[in-house]
Every structure is written in C-alpha cells, then in structure tokens.
Amino acid sequence: MTPKKNDVERRGRGRPQSFDRTQALYAAMRLFWDRGYEGTSFDDLIAAMGISPSSFYNAFKSKEALYQEAIEAYAKASGAWFYDILGEPADTRTTLERLLTFAAAEFTRDDLPAGCMIAVAATQCSPSQARLRELMATQRTQYETAMANRLRLGVNLGDLPAATDIDALAAFYMSLIRGMVVQARDGATRERLLEIARIGMQAWPAKEGHPSAA
Amino acid sequence: MTPKKNDVERRGRGRPQSFDRTQALYAAMRLFWDRGYEGTSFDDLIAAMGISPSSFYNAFKSKEALYQEAIEAYAKASGAWFYDILGEPADTRTTLERLLTFAAAEFTRDDLPAGCMIAVAATQCSPSQARLRELMATQRTQYETAMANRLRLGVNLGDLPAATDIDALAAFYMSLIRGMVVQARDGATRERLLEIARIGMQAWPAKEGHPSAA
DNA sequence: TTTTTTTTGGTGTCATCGCTCCATAAATCC
DNA sequence: GGATTTATGGAGCGATGACACCAAAAAAAA
Structure with missing residues (x-):
C-alpha cells in the first residue's frame, strides 16, 4: 500500500544508506515485542539497530512511527x-x-x-x-x-x-x-x-x- | 504482618502527618492500576496523593516501595x-x-x-x-x-x-x-x-x- | 568538475523522572 | 521554656529520554 523508500530497488541521487532498513526494522520489532513501547528507549533502539540518531531520524521519522512500522512488520511476519x-x-x-x-x-x-x-x-x-x-x-x-x-x-x-x-x-x-x-x-x-x-x-x-x- | 508506622494509633513525638496515609495509598493504587508502574510518574503520584516530594519520600520511601504497598492494598481491598x-x-x-x-x-x-x-x-x-x-x-x-x-x-x-x-x-x-x-x-x-x-x-x-x- | 541530493557522525538541547537536601514548622518530652 | 523528634514546602540535581542540528561524506546529475 504505502510504497516505502527502499523496497528492493532504490537508486536515488544521494548517499546510499549504509544499513539494511528491513533488518533494522526487525531488530526494533523484537525489542518492542519484548519490552513494549514505553519500555524500549531510543538509545536501546539505535544500539540494537546499529545506527546513529540521525540515521534513525532520517529513516524512521520518530519512535512512534517506527513502532507502527514494527506492528505492520509483525503482522506480516x-x-x-x-x-x-x-x-x-x-x-x-x-x-x-x-x-x-x-x-x-x-x-x-x-x-x-x-x-x-x-x-x-x-x-x-x-x-x-x-x-x-x-x-x-x-x-x-x-x-x-x-x-x-x-x-x-x-x-x-x-x-x-x-x-x-x-x-x-x-x-x-x-x-x-x-x-x-x-x-x-x-x-x-x-x-x-x-x-x-x-x-x-x-x-x-x-x-x-x-x-x-x- | 508488617506493623506500619501509623495503623490507627500513632502518637509519636514529632510533627504529625498532615495527610491520611491510607487515603494517599489508595489514590496511588488507582493510578498504578490504571497506568501501570512505568506509566505512572512521580509527579502524577504526588499530585493525586496531594503531598509534596518530601512527604512522599518520608512516608513511602520510594516509588517502587509504594508500588509494592499498592499491590498489597489491592490484594486486600x-x-x-x-x-x-x-x-x-x-x-x-x-x-x-x-x-x-x-x-x-x-x-x-x-x-x-x-x-x-x-x-x-x-x-x-x-x-x-x-x-x-x-x-x-x-x-x-x-x-x-x-x-x-x-x-x-x-x-x-x-x-x-x-x-x-x-x-x-x-x-x-x-x-x-x-x-x-x-x-x-x-x-x-x-x-x-x-x-x-x-x-x-x-x-x-x-x-x-x-x-x-x- | 561542479552541483545537487541524500545519508552519516557527533554533539547539543530541552523536557521529564525520580528523587534529595535543607531550612522551617509542629508536635512531644523533660 | 528548651530540647528533641518528626513532617513539610520548596528548590535543586544528576540521569535518562527523545529527538534536533550541522558540518562532512558519498552518491547521481549536469
């Protein structure tokens, strides 16, 4: 439904992402799954996802938006x-x-x-x-x-x-x-x-x- | 089992408590019940209990100790x-x-x-x-x-x-x-x-x- | 090569959280 | 009354949480 920035093909103009977005999302999903939304801190997330705050913000917008994506990923997987x-x-x-x-x-x-x-x-x-x-x-x-x-x-x-x-x-x-x-x-x-x-x-x-x- | 500071009678030496400890405990219980432990903030608690941080600390030691008391109060009530x-x-x-x-x-x-x-x-x-x-x-x-x-x-x-x-x-x-x-x-x-x-x-x-x- | 676009690393920021401290107040004891 | 004991009000504090910013880097486009 919502065409994500990088589904399979994404040849944009700028610098390419240095991490696998899907893999990072799954890492976040598991953390949310285990600890819930409020029990999972921003720092825990970026550590488990292996990315910096700016990459996080750039790729996932906010903790809440990431949670929603994690729910969708959970539903699918x-x-x-x-x-x-x-x-x-x-x-x-x-x-x-x-x-x-x-x-x-x-x-x-x-x-x-x-x-x-x-x-x-x-x-x-x-x-x-x-x-x-x-x-x-x-x-x-x-x-x-x-x-x-x-x-x-x-x-x-x-x-x-x-x-x-x-x-x-x-x-x-x-x-x-x-x-x-x-x-x-x-x-x-x-x-x-x-x-x-x-x-x-x-x-x-x-x-x-x-x-x-x- | 554990004889609390003020069960019915308590004529100590110092200044008397200006609030009803049991009533404050119940207010905290209801908040914890509704929002959970992590979802209930210190400030929410003292507001609902109608006491200051120092009174809180003096009467209940810590948020975690209060939660344990709240659980006990819940079990009894x-x-x-x-x-x-x-x-x-x-x-x-x-x-x-x-x-x-x-x-x-x-x-x-x-x-x-x-x-x-x-x-x-x-x-x-x-x-x-x-x-x-x-x-x-x-x-x-x-x-x-x-x-x-x-x-x-x-x-x-x-x-x-x-x-x-x-x-x-x-x-x-x-x-x-x-x-x-x-x-x-x-x-x-x-x-x-x-x-x-x-x-x-x-x-x-x-x-x-x-x-x-x- | 220069420009444009996008991502990255690192640091800063502002709010909240859960206390903590201290001077003061109010009671009892002597 | 003075000493002692306990509670209170209010300000402050160190840590954490969730971003936000910016200059630099790495790609495509011109």
Missing part, C-alpha cells in the same frame, strides 16, 4: 499464521483447534520473544500514550473481528448451531489466547499452553439438538 | 473477592462459576479502573524493571496456585474426576480471566464478559464415566 489458519479450508472446529495449537507453539518459540507483540500491549500506560493505546486496542479488535467472521462462516456452513452467539464465542477464544500470552511471558512451557488450548476446545458449542445436560 | 470465593463452601463447579461471574462484574465497575491491577501488569517492560516483572509474575502464580488448590480439593470431594489435570485446568481458567481483563481494559461491557465466563464454564470437565463424545 510473526502474526500471519493467524489469518492464514483462518483462511484454511478445514471445518470450523478444526480451524479453531489449529489456531489454538499454533498459538501455543508460536508463543513459545526459542528464536523469538515469548508471547505476542499485540495481545496485551499498552493495556496499562501513561495518558500521554493514549493514541498508542487506542492503536493497540484497534489491532486487537481487528484480530477478534477476523475470528468472528470465520465463526460466522461456520454457522453458514452448518459447523455451528444457528443460535450461536458468534461475537461472544470470538471474544471467548481471543480472551483465552491473550491469557495464553500472559502465561507464555511468565515462562509457561509449550506443553502447558497446549493443555490450555485443549481445555479451551472443550468449550466448543454442542451440536444442535444435543444440548449439554445441566 | 479489590482482590479479596478472589480468595473469598475460593473459600466459600459451595461445590467446585459453582465456585468456579461464581469466580468468573464475579470477575466479570469486578472488571467493569464504574467506580474503579477497568480490569485488574495484577493480571497483565509488567508483561512487557524495560530490563531495568526486571525485579518488578518477577514480582508481578509471582503474584500471578500465587493466584493460580490458590485456584489449583481449590480444584484439587474438588477432586478430593468428588466434584472433579480423579484424572483431572488440575494445574492445566487452573492455568486455563486463569488465562481466561486474564484475557477478560484485556477485554475490560479495551472497553468491553459487563455483559460481554459474562458471556465469555458462561462459555468458559462449558469447558468444565465432564463427570467420570461420561466422557464427551468426539
């Missing part, structure tokens, strides 16, 4: 599995099961920070960061809406009872995933997260005509 | 319902149901900040706040352990199958509660949280001899 799985042709229950299982695995990779960059970000922050907070809430809403849309499709496909409260079910599973993120950040193992996911699938709505006994 | 409900004589399933329902209500009170002060605090923060992060992780573990103990009791009482993975079940429900906190902080209504709680109860383990069909 480390968050894509979510939308990918939602788009798979499996039946709805299998899709949700895969989603939770994949979440457990992704949140406990040893080559990336634990958990998710978005799931619990900026839930408690200074009033001066109100814009950031709204941005993250919006991001979370988008993931939840995507899941709700997939569940709604499930109703249309007959995978879910027609009376299912789709928005509530999506909110339930997103809540569970966000809680799994907290567990992951506190050091929970992949096995533990898989157990949580397995129990979460027990809440899957019963088929029509088979109401669960009280 | 706004977090007590959790342990209270765990201690009620109801059967285990009812207890968990009440816990989730109460959480939905507590997280959406209009006289207090949304959500919980502990549930998602310091999951992303600066490395310089490593101690704080561990403190919060420990707090979360304590709540989870308390729930696990109640569930274990449920196994002994015959409320839950003997083969139940208690730690996993506790982790599941605590994850759900933490996710509900994120929802609450993003502005979810009490009704929405109640729906999430209701769905969460659908994951309650089936009685022995009545395995859920695949």
Whole structure:
C-alpha cells in the first residue's frame, strides 16, 4: 500500500544508506515485542539497530512511527499464521483447534520473544500514550473481528448451531489466547499452553439438538 | 504482618502527618492500576496523593516501595473477592462459576479502573524493571496456585474426576480471566464478559464415566 | 568538475523522572 | 521554656529520554 523508500530497488541521487532498513526494522520489532513501547528507549533502539540518531531520524521519522512500522512488520511476519489458519479450508472446529495449537507453539518459540507483540500491549500506560493505546486496542479488535467472521462462516456452513452467539464465542477464544500470552511471558512451557488450548476446545458449542445436560 | 508506622494509633513525638496515609495509598493504587508502574510518574503520584516530594519520600520511601504497598492494598481491598470465593463452601463447579461471574462484574465497575491491577501488569517492560516483572509474575502464580488448590480439593470431594489435570485446568481458567481483563481494559461491557465466563464454564470437565463424545 | 541530493557522525538541547537536601514548622518530652 | 523528634514546602540535581542540528561524506546529475 504505502510504497516505502527502499523496497528492493532504490537508486536515488544521494548517499546510499549504509544499513539494511528491513533488518533494522526487525531488530526494533523484537525489542518492542519484548519490552513494549514505553519500555524500549531510543538509545536501546539505535544500539540494537546499529545506527546513529540521525540515521534513525532520517529513516524512521520518530519512535512512534517506527513502532507502527514494527506492528505492520509483525503482522506480516510473526502474526500471519493467524489469518492464514483462518483462511484454511478445514471445518470450523478444526480451524479453531489449529489456531489454538499454533498459538501455543508460536508463543513459545526459542528464536523469538515469548508471547505476542499485540495481545496485551499498552493495556496499562501513561495518558500521554493514549493514541498508542487506542492503536493497540484497534489491532486487537481487528484480530477478534477476523475470528468472528470465520465463526460466522461456520454457522453458514452448518459447523455451528444457528443460535450461536458468534461475537461472544470470538471474544471467548481471543480472551483465552491473550491469557495464553500472559502465561507464555511468565515462562509457561509449550506443553502447558497446549493443555490450555485443549481445555479451551472443550468449550466448543454442542451440536444442535444435543444440548449439554445441566 | 508488617506493623506500619501509623495503623490507627500513632502518637509519636514529632510533627504529625498532615495527610491520611491510607487515603494517599489508595489514590496511588488507582493510578498504578490504571497506568501501570512505568506509566505512572512521580509527579502524577504526588499530585493525586496531594503531598509534596518530601512527604512522599518520608512516608513511602520510594516509588517502587509504594508500588509494592499498592499491590498489597489491592490484594486486600479489590482482590479479596478472589480468595473469598475460593473459600466459600459451595461445590467446585459453582465456585468456579461464581469466580468468573464475579470477575466479570469486578472488571467493569464504574467506580474503579477497568480490569485488574495484577493480571497483565509488567508483561512487557524495560530490563531495568526486571525485579518488578518477577514480582508481578509471582503474584500471578500465587493466584493460580490458590485456584489449583481449590480444584484439587474438588477432586478430593468428588466434584472433579480423579484424572483431572488440575494445574492445566487452573492455568486455563486463569488465562481466561486474564484475557477478560484485556477485554475490560479495551472497553468491553459487563455483559460481554459474562458471556465469555458462561462459555468458559462449558469447558468444565465432564463427570467420570461420561466422557464427551468426539 | 561542479552541483545537487541524500545519508552519516557527533554533539547539543530541552523536557521529564525520580528523587534529595535543607531550612522551617509542629508536635512531644523533660 | 528548651530540647528533641518528626513532617513539610520548596528548590535543586544528576540521569535518562527523545529527538534536533550541522558540518562532512558519498552518491547521481549536469
């Protein structure tokens, strides 16, 4: 959508950049992921990115602009599995099961920070960061809406009872995933997260005509 | 446990405190609850508490010490319902149901900040706040352990199958509660949280001899 | 080669943060 | 009343945070 200054080809006039912009962005992303926006200082960033303040300012405009880019990079790289799985042709229950299982695995990779960059970000922050907070809430809403849309499709496909409260079910599973993120950040193992996911699938709505006994 | 300087009676020798220490502590608690530790500045604190820097230092030692006291105050005031409900004589399933329902209500009170002060605090923060992060992780573990103990009791009482993975079940429900906190902080209504709680109860383990069909 | 354009290194700057110090005030004790 | 003890108001301080500026460097364009 937004054509960045240097995507593959960039033969401008002036002095060429001495660093790989994408690589620097990923370094920033990992730092933000691990420490959050307010917990990551300017000096930490330029150190991890290996650039000077002027290069930083020149290439990324500001810390906030960089954070937004980092969120986009995260969505494309480390968050894509979510939308990918939602788009798979499996039946709805299998899709949700895969989603939770994949979440457990992704949140406990040893080559990336634990958990998710978005799931619990900026839930408690200074009033001066109100814009950031709204941005993250919006991001979370988008993931939840995507899941709700997939569940709604499930109703249309007959995978879910027609009376299912789709928005509530999506909110339930997103809540569970966000809680799994907290567990992951506190050091929970992949096995533990898989157990949580397995129990979460027990809440899957019963088929029509088979109401669960009280 | 720790006898504070002024609990009810304190007739020392010097000039008396010109402010209500407990009231000031609660003001700080609410600020920390809403903004987190790093998101709450010293100046914000003394403004909300209505005291000067020297009074602050004299009465609370440091921002970090105040935060610890605020956590304790929270546990006694706004977090007590959790342990209270765990201690009620109801059967285990009812207890968990009440816990989730109460959480939905507590997280959406209009006289207090949304959500919980502990549930998602310091999951992303600066490395310089490593101690704080561990403190919060420990707090979360304590709540989870308390729930696990109640569930274990449920196994002994015959409320839950003997083969139940208690730690996993506790982790599941605590994850759900933490996710509900994120929802609450993003502005979810009490009704929405109640729906999430209701769905969460659908994951309650089936009685022995009545395995859920695949 | 000169000009133009863009990036870079290094330093400076302004605000905020979390205290810290000190003189003064208000209580009790002798 | 004087001494002692504790709290207060207000100013200041060293560190950090997030840039901002500028002269020099490195490329293409003329």
